[in-house]
Amino acid sequence: MKKNGVKMIKIKAKNVDVFYGKKQALYNIGLDIEENQVTALIGPSGCGKSTFLRCLNRMNDVIDICSVKGEILINDFNINDKSCDVVRLREKIGMVFQKPNPFPKTVYENISYGPTIHGMAQSKQEMDEIVETSLKKAALWEEVKDRLHEPGTGLSGGQQQRLCIARAISVRPEVILMDEPCSALDPIATAQIEELIDELKKEHTIIIVTHSMAQAARVSQNTGFFHLGHLIEHGSTDKIFKNPDNTKTQDYITGRFG
């Protein structure tokens, strides 16, 4: 979204280093993420793109040996600061994982989970509304409206992933992080999710980690290329794919390595 012709920066990462124990996984990452755009993070396996993604909602806290240094500003507030409330942060920054991970509960309970723990609905009616709009936004409503009270784990893989997306957007996050959301899905389900991502960017800022170059080219406006823990190059997807500055990026995109 442009304001006075200037793109709004939603997330600003400065000098981010990440360590797993003594092993350094990310080196001095600096990356700006634009609001209401899709940013794709690409790179070979083990290059640190998922690690970077998990820095943005402090999911690395869950891993004991992982430590993060540097500044990550979201809405100009450093989330690595001690005063940051992780619960509030994760309410604002939703996440979708590589493998669909619906809770072993009903479809309805899967969606109502977030709003319940954040006290977002005062009545059953309000909750019904949240569930319905979330499922509609995730383009899943038509398929599951008659089986809201059946287990979410009984849905197909693509439906489960859209259920997880619906779960993520149920708390109206500003940013949605997606960690290879289509890697466990077939091409048809992948196409549905990509379409959905395009729709979601109207209301959310989206960062997607992907192994598929074609997917990055299709869905994203900006792209960052990671290699061995370094952010080699970032910029508009058009530029990265058509005219990259760095030969490593060129090699990766044309499939010469990785």
Next chain:
Amino acid sequence: MNLILFTFIVLLGFTSYYFGRKKAYTIQSSNKRLTALPQFYGYYLAIWCAIPAFIIFSLWAIFEPTIVKLLVLSDYSNQGYLDDELNLIYEKTKSLSRGQFTGEITPFIEASAEKYLSLRSIAQSSKAVIVLSIIIASVAYAYKRISSNSRTREPVEKFLNAVLFTASLAAILTTVGIVFSLIFQTIDFFKVIPLFDFVFGTHWYPAKAFVRDSSEALDPSMYSDTFGAVPIFAGTFFIAFIAMCVAIPIGLMSGIYLAEYASSKVRQYAKPLIEILAGIPTVVYGFFAALTVGPFLKELGTSMGLEVSAESALAAGGVMGIMIIPFISSLSDDVITSVPQSLRDGSYAMGATKSETIKRVIFPAALPGIVGSILLGVSRAIGETMIVVMASGLAANLTLNPLESTSTITAQIVVILIGDQAFGDPKTQAAFALGMSLFLVTLCLNIVALRVVKKYREKYE
């Protein structure tokens, strides 16, 4: 004698292994390909040694005593002895031959004893001769048969299969045997005591059914109101209930702590420490309950103006609960740990706190497994013996006051079977009836628990 024979056969087995392998090497050195590794040839010969030996030994063990007995007693046939008397004579003969006979020695018995001894020694030496010659023949036959293209691997594998099968069969047959030994005594018991009186009677007082003289006729009416099992069933479930009141909260919470909160270092030390509790012999728990907890509760109660029996259900149940903690904590820890990390991540990513994640996602997902672990704990509590024998008293009171003494099925079985008992007496058979009902209860609990645990396992696979 038997020991020497046995050692000799074992040595023979090793020798045949050695020769089999050696023959294989010889075949190999003449540039022929073997169908199996050389040691299979060795094992093959050793098996040809072991199987005949085993068969002959078992046949001997089955038939030798009967045949010797027949031969010894053949001197007494046509003299009008009853079977019982013949048995008695034979027992006297045997004890005399061992030099342990203290009664009056008649020439008849002396003659039989001599005959018995000579028969035994003939049997022994013929056994040795037969076993050794058959083994040597069979090994020699097999040795001649093995060649470069004979199959040795398959028979060896089949033999191992059979050995393993026999081992598991032995375990299963033992279970079946135990159940049958319970069933017949139980049926005999219920022939005298009506099932209805046992299941619904409220007076359990087996001391009243003092052991009857076997010459007296069995009069069922003298056992009325003696074997009413309600008080001890109630006592059993009551004590188990107290135990679970202690074990479930503590076990579950420590399981959750170990699985979710403890750092890997704490877990590394705490888990084995908790599991040490499971290794303490129940006798030790028993005197801990009887000598420490019981008197402590009594004094505590007295100071508060309550009347507490030194052998209270509370002391026994409480200590039993402590005993069960490690089962519940360890099992529920395993179950919770096996909930996929992706579910935790999903919940944390929604902004849930740790306790919310545990309460709303992990606990429900792990619930079937936790229920399974609790049911296993309950069946342990019901079957536990030492603690109740030592700490809960032996009088079967029908009470729901945890401060009074009460008794359980297991404790009553001990009371009944301790000291002199007469088999075939309802008092003794009552123990079998109790054992049977205990077995049925724990069997049902275990079946339910295993079903539940299995159902849980399928969920994430």
